[in-house]
Amino acid sequence: MKEEFLENLRSEYRKTGATLHLRQSGWEDIAKKIEAPTPFYKQIFGSFAKLSIGVFVFLILITTLYGAALASMPGGLLYPVKIFSEKVAKVFTGNNQVAIDHRVDEIVTLSRESEINARELKKVVIEYRMVVEEEQEKVRNSEEQKQEFQERLESHRVRFDEITSENPGVEKEIEEAKKALEFREGEKDED
Amino acid sequence: MIEWVFVMPNEYKKLVKEAVKGDKNAYGELYKIFLDRIYRFVYYLVNDEFLAEDITQNTFLKAWNGLKNFSPAKGTFQSYLYTIARNLVIDHQRKKKEISIELTIGENLKSETDLVDNASRNESIVEVRKALSVLSENDRQIVILRYFEEMSYDEIAGVVGKKSGAVRVKVHRLLEVLKNNMEK
Numbered sequence: 150m151k152e153e154f155l156e157n158l159r160s161e162y163r164k165t166g167a168t169l170h171l172r173q174s175g176w177e178d179i180a181k182k183i184e185a186p187t188p189f190y191k192q193i194f195g196s197f198a199k200l201s202i203g204v205f206v207f208l209i210l211i212t213t214l215y216g217a218a219l220a221s222m223p224g225g226l227l228y229p230v231k232i233f234s235e236k237v238a239k240v241f242t243g244n245n246q247v248a249i250d251h252r253v254d255e256i257v258t259l260s261r262e263s264e265i266n267a268r269e270l271k272k273v274v275i276e277y278r279m280v281v282e283e284e285q286e287k288v289r290n291s292e293e294q295k296q297e298f299q300e301r302l303e304s305h306r307v308r309f310d311e312i313t314s315e316n317p318g319v320e321k322e323i324e325e326a327k328k329a330l331e332f333r334e335g336e337k338d339e340d
Numbered sequence: 341m342i343e344w345v346f347v348m349p350n351e352y353k354k355l356v357k358e359a360v361k362g363d364k365n366a367y368g369e370l371y372k373i374f375l376d377r378i379y380r381f382v383y384y385l386v387n388d389e390f391l392a393e394d395i396t397q398n399t400f401l402k403a404w405n406g407l408k409n410f411s412p413a414k415g416t417f418q419s420y421l422y423t424i425a426r427n428l429v430i431d432h433q434r435k436k437k438e439i440s441i442e443l444t445i446g447e448n449l450k451s452e453t454d455l456v457d458n459a460s461r462n463e464s465i466v467e468v469r470k471a472l473s474v475l476s477e478n479d480r481q482i483v484i485l486r487y488f489e490e491m492s493y494d495e496i497a498g499v500v501g502k503k504s505g506a507v508r509v510k511v512h513r514l515l516e517v518l519k520n521n522m523e524k
Contacts, residue, residue: 154522155487155515161467162488167379171393176371179397183364183404 222255223269245284246301252277253305256326260312260319270319274326281329302330356417360407367407371400374418378425381484383465384472385429395432399425419495426481426499433477474521479514486511 167175218230231251238247252273259270281302288294309323352373358366378399383392402424403410410420472480478500485496486507493511497504 155518158468158471158518159488161465162380162384162484165380165383165465165468166376167396168389168393171375171379171396175375175393175397176368179371179400179404180364180368182401183367 219251222258223273244287245280248280249277249284249301252280253308256323257308257312260316260323265316265319267322270322271325274322277326278329306330352417353412356412359404360410362407367404370417374400374421377418377489378421381422381481381489382425382429384468384484385426385477385480386432387469391432395425395428398428402428415498416495418491419498422485422491422495422499471518471521474517475514479510479517482507482510483514483518487515 166172214227214230215234218227218234221227221231235245235248235251239245255273256270256277259266259273284298288298306327309327313320313323352370355366355369355373359370375396379392379396382395382399383389386392386395399421403421406424410417414420415423472483475483481500482496485491485499486493491499493504493507496502496507500507502510
C-alpha cells in the first residue's frame, strides 16, 4: 500500500510538464537572448581593450603619483619617488638640471612657509650646493654649456634675492645657497 | 512549437559536446529534453506557475552563459542544470525572505481549489504538492531528484552540496516520512 502510494506519487509528479507557454515559445525566447560564441577577432579585440584599459589605468596612477611626488618636500612620504625620478632624468639627460631645479624650488617653498623648518632648509641648501658643484665640474670643459649653466644660476640668484627680500629670516640659509653661485664665479675669475 | 523527441544517451552526450562548443541548435535540443524536468523541479519548490516559468528560463539562460566552464569531469549536464535551477530558487527565496515555503492549510485549500478548477492535470499537481508539503524545501529537493527524477546519489550530492552517503541515508528517511504521512 505504502509502496503503491509512492509509485502513484512519482507517476503523478511526472505528469507535471512545462506550461503551454514554455512549450510553445520558451525556446524562441531563449534563442533570442543567448549569444553565439564570441568570434575570435572579438576575443582578440576584447583582450586588447582590456590590456589598453590596464595600461591606461597604470599610466594614470603613475602620472598622479609622479605629480604628487614632484610637489613633495624633504621628509614627505613621496620624496624618495622625487629623488628617484631625478636619478632617472640624470640617466637620460646626462646632467643634474632636474635635481638642481627641484632643489631651488624646495628652497623657495621652504623659505616662504610661515614656520620655517630651518633644519630641512639647511639640508636642502647643502644638497643644492652639492648638485650645483657637481654640475659645474661637468660643464667646465665646454664654453657653450658653461655659459648656459651660468645663465641658469643667474636666474637662481634672482629668485634667492626675491626670497631674502620677502623673508629676511632666511637670509643666512639663502646666503649659504648663494655660495654655490659664488664658487662658480670665483672659478671663472681664476680662469 | 517544440517537437518532443526521445534522445538516446550517446546522442545526448553528443548534444552536450556540441552545445559546449557553442552550437545553439544542439542547445535547443537539450532544452527540449530538460524543459519539463527542470520546470517541474522548480515548480514543486516555488509552488507558483509563473515564477517557475521565469526561473526555468533563467536556468537555461544561465546554463548557456556558463557552458564554456562546464566540464563533464565535474558532473553530468543534468546535475549542472539542476544545480543552477536550485541556486536560482534559493536566490529567489532569499530575496523574498521567504525562508519557508511550507504550505499552510489555508494556502493549501485555496491553491488546491484553484488548481482543480483549472484543469484535470492539476489534480496530479495537487496530490504531489500535498504529499511534498510535509517536507522542508531541502528535503523536497532530495526526494524529487532521487525518487521522482531517479538521479544517482552522486549527482544529487553534487546538486545539493552534500556527501553521497548522507544523501542516501536522507532519501530513505524522507521516503519513510512520506509513507507515514500517507497513513495520517
